Amino acid sequence: VPELPEVEVVRAGIERYVVARRVSAVDVRHPRAVRRHAAGAPDLVARLTGRQVIAAARRGKYLWLPLDSGEALVAHLGMSGQLLIRSSDAADEVHLRARIKFDDAGPELRFLDQRTFGGLAVDELIGVGPAAVPSSVAHIARDALDPAFDDDRFFRALRTRRTGLKRALLDQTLVSGIGNIYADEALWRARLHFARPTETVNRPEAGRVLDAARAVMRAALAAGGTSFDHLYVDVNGRSGYFDRVLAVYGQAGRPCPRCGTPVRREAFMNRSSHHCPRCQPRPRRARW
DNA sequence: CAGTGGCCCTGTCTGC
DNA sequence: TGCAGACAGGGCCACT
Numbered sequence: 079v080p081e082l083p084e085v086e087v088v089r090a091g092i093e094r095y096v097v098a099r100r101v102s103a104v105d106v107r108h109p110r111a112v113r114r115h116a117a118g119a120p121d122l123v124a125r126l127t128g129r130q131v132i133a134a135a136r137r138g139k140y141l142w143l144p145l146d147s148g149e150a151l152v153a154h155l156g157m158s159g160q161l162l163i164r165s166s167d168a169a170d171e172v173h174l175r176a177r178i179k180f181d182d183a184g185p186e187l188r189f190l191d192q193r194t195f196g197g198l199a200v201d202e203l204i205g206v207g208p209a210a211v212p213s214s215v216a217h218i219a220r221d222a223l224d225p226a227f228d229d230d231r232f233f234r235a236l237r238t239r240r241t242g243l244k245r246a247l248l249d250q251t252l253v254s255g256i257g258n259i260y261a262d263e264a265l266w267r268a269r270l271h272f273a274r275p276t277e278t279v280n281r282p283e284a285g286r287v288l289d290a291a292r293a294v295m296r297a298a299l300a301a302g303g304t305s306f307d308h309l310y311v312d313v314n315g316r317s318g319y320f321d322r323v324l325a326v327y328g329q330a331g332r333p334c335p336r337c338g339t340p341v342r343r344e345a346f347m348n349r350s351s352h353h354c355p356r357c358q359p360r361p362r363r364a365r366w
Numbered sequence: 367c368a369g370t371g372g373c374c375c376t377g378t379c380t381g382c
Numbered sequence: 383t384g385c386a387g388a389c390a391g392g393g394c395c396a397c398t
Contacts, residue, residue: 079391110375114394139392157375157391173376193375195392241369250393258391348371349391366370 080155082221082255083298085139088161093134095163095185096143100130102181111175111189114154114214115199125149125200126178135208138221138254142201142212150203150212156195162188221255222291223299233284236276242365243279244272244351247287256291260298262327262352264291266334272351273364297323326352 080088104126106112106119115122129145136142141161142150153161162171163185176189176198189198201212220227235252246252247261256264265272267290270283301323325335330343334354344351346366 081392154392156393158377191375192377193390195375239368245369248392347391348373350389 079157079257079259080139080159081257081260081295082138082223083295085136085141085155085255086223086299088155089134089136089141091163092141092143092161092187096131096180096187097134098131099180099182099184101126101128101178103127103177103179105177105179106175107177108175108191108194110194111191111197112199114152114197122198122200126151133208137211137215137224138218138250139257140212140215140218140254142215144203144210145200148203149200150210152199152201152212152214153189154196156191156193156197158192159196160188160190162190164188218250218254219252222253222288223255223295227253229285229288232288233279233281236279236284239276240365241276242272243270243274243276243287245347246276247291248347253288253291255295258349258351259324259327260291260294263294263325264288266290266326266352266354266358267294269357271358271360271364272346272353273366274361275363275365278361278363294323326354328352 104123106123109119112119112122125147126145129147131143132146133144134141135144140152140154142152144150153159155161165185166179171188171190173190173192174188175191175194178187180186199214201214203210204213204216205211232253236246239246244261244265247256247264248258262272264287268283268287270279270287326341329341330352331340333339334341334357337354337356339354339356341352342355
């Protein structure tokens with residue numbers, strides 16, 4: 079599942095291969111891939127064709143390409159989305175959802191998505207210069223690796239919430255880029271339980287869980303940083319890196335790397351939550 | 367209005 | 383062997 083590190087690898091690859099090129103043709107192959115573009119596929123094609131890509135930007139799990147029109151092509155990979163650079167000669171992939179060609183002899187950009195939770199849209203950019211953000215991304219908080227992310231502001235917002243800590247970490251309006259995998263790993267590193275009521279989290283604990291999220295995402299980023307050179311990013315974003323590094327996610331029944339207690343998996347928010355029952359004891363008042 | 371649960375989607379795996 | 387059901391889960395939307 080692409081979370082912040084995986085999306086950043088894709089962004090860096092696109093920056094290298096697509097920036098400064100001009101779109102010559104767009105082919106939408108599946109309607110769900112553009113369902114977030116309210117004006118429909120023909121309108122999206124019209125807004126892209128003839129436009130030059132001027133940058134590749136990201137906030138959290140959203141990726142966008144500012145265009146010379148003042149708009150941007152916004153992409154979200156969802157559960158299984160991929161953006162690939164492919165020779166025009168290459169055969170269509172089974173899950174090819176959209177294709178973007180350029181007016182030079184270089185390779186094309188393809189959007190693939192098996193489970194179709196992801197999608198493309200063209201949106202107006204709000205703001206100027208590098209700080210500009212597409213309208214559809216404006217409601218998302220800065221991500222934890224953004225140098226401008228404000229830990230104190232996050233802490234104050236956290237304390238006004240009445241929910242569980244993991245829910246808050248997954249809430250992209252508080253901090254973006256963290257999904258189920260990194261939430262579980264960050265909570266384990268910070269020794270905090272997922273059902274900890276947000277209004278009881280103190281400032282050092284909030285700092286701990288943010289630092290933990292940053293550490294695990296930076297490690298994943300460093301490990302995944304070369305994959306785009308092969309013009310391919312794995313569907314799951316799970317390279318061999320995860321098998322070696324994940325302490326609790328997907329490790330139910332296996333010993334906690336810190337204390338040896340078997341890792342527990344619990345259904346939570348219609349998802350899996352993994353934690354060490356000894357390192358991360360359940361709070362007296364648990365908030366799910 | 368904040369918080370919560372349901373739903374979308376398809377390929378893989380498990381159990382009967 | 384075959385089939386039904388569980389599971390994976392980000393984000394949107396309806397409901398309380």
